[in-house]
Amino acid sequence: xDKQIIISIGREYGSAGHVVAKILxxxxxxxxxxxxxxxxxxxxxxVDTNNLRMYDEKPRxxxxxxxVRGYSNSPEQNVxxxxxxxLKSKAADGDSFIIVxxxxxxxxxxxxxxxxxxxxxxxxxxLKRVIDRHPGINQLEAKRKIVQHDKKRAAYHDFFVxxxxxxxxxxxxxxxxxxxxxxxxxxxxxxxYIQQRxx
Numbered sequence: 001x002d003k004q005i006i007i008s009i010g011r012e013y014g015s016a017g018h019v020v021a022k023i024l025x026x027x028x029x030x031x032x033x034x035x036x037x038x039x040x041x042x043x044x045x046x047v048d049t050n051n052l053r054m055y056d057e058k059p060r061x062x063x064x065x066x067x068v069r070g071y072s073n074s075p076e077q078n079v080x081x082x083x084x085x086x087l088k089s090k091a092a093d094g095d096s097f098i099i100v101x102x103x104x105x106x107x108x109x110x111x112x113x114x115x116x117x118x119x120x121x122x123x124x125x126x127l128k129r130v131i132d133r134h135p136g137i138n139q140l141e142a143k144r145k146i147v148q149h150d151k152k153r154a155a156y157h158d159f160f161v162x163x164x165x166x167x168x169x170x171x172x173x174x175x176x177x178x179x180x181x182x183x184x185x186x187x188x189x190x191x192x193y194i195q196q197r198x199x
Contacts, residue, residue: 003113005030005096005198008104010118010157010166013149014126014142016183017119021100023187028194033090034100037083055079057101057156080160101153105171106161115197117190118172122179173197 007024011017018034025032035056042049055075083102090097091108099107105116121129123146130142137145157166164171174193178186 003096003198004091004094005113005115005194006091006104006108006111007098007194008108008114008116009098009100010105010116010172011100012120012126012167013146013153014129015119015121016129016178016186018100019183020119020178020187020190021098023184024190024194025098027187027191028096028098030096030098032098032100033087034102037086037102038079040086041079041082052079058152076156080156084160101157103157103160106164113198115174115194116172118167118169118175119178119186120167120175121177125179 005028009017009021009024021032021034035053038049038052038056042052056079058076080102084107087099087102087104087107091111105118108114109116123143126146127139127142130145131137131139134142134145154166158164161171169175174190176186176189180186181189
């Protein structure tokens with residue numbers, strides 16, 4: 001792309017937000033960042049990626065962590081801040097990319113050519129996706145999984161983003177229900193929207 005563009009995609013669990021992000025990144029010819037950020041951090045810090053994954057996109061445990069002189073003993077907070085720093089560094093280098101989650105709707109707010117999107121979906125579609133992804137679980141277990149993941153994402157987001165609620169339409173440029181157009185249709189719609197925005 002000629003211009004730098006950064007796109008954040010927040011998503012409900014089971015809404016296919018991650019899949020839409022990948023399709024969109026391919027159409028735009030840019031990278032998509034999600035958990036793969038942890039691989040870069042692990043390489044630099046010389047730690048096992050799996051150790052970082054345990055704390056990815058999770059809220060800090062308030063009663064078991066403390067901050068002294070700006071340093072936190074919370075692994076959740078430290079992993080989050082390492083990711084934020086890496087994303088800011090990539091943006092400062094002029095890279096264009098899509099970020100899935102990781103409070104990016106707030107991280108780059110106010111920046112030129114930054115677009116924040118939130119993807120949701122009907123519960124029936126979310127349940128089907130979760131059951132397809134985790135064979136052997138029933139509808140009740142799938143619903144529990146959805147509620148649990150959304151609750152964690154909201155707690156994580158709202159801890160790091162002061163004054164902006166996860167999933168609240170006011171905090172995003174565009175909110176879209178992926179059930180209406182389907183996954184490919186949602187990606188096509190977002191691609192057209194982004195083209196209009198960057199003209």
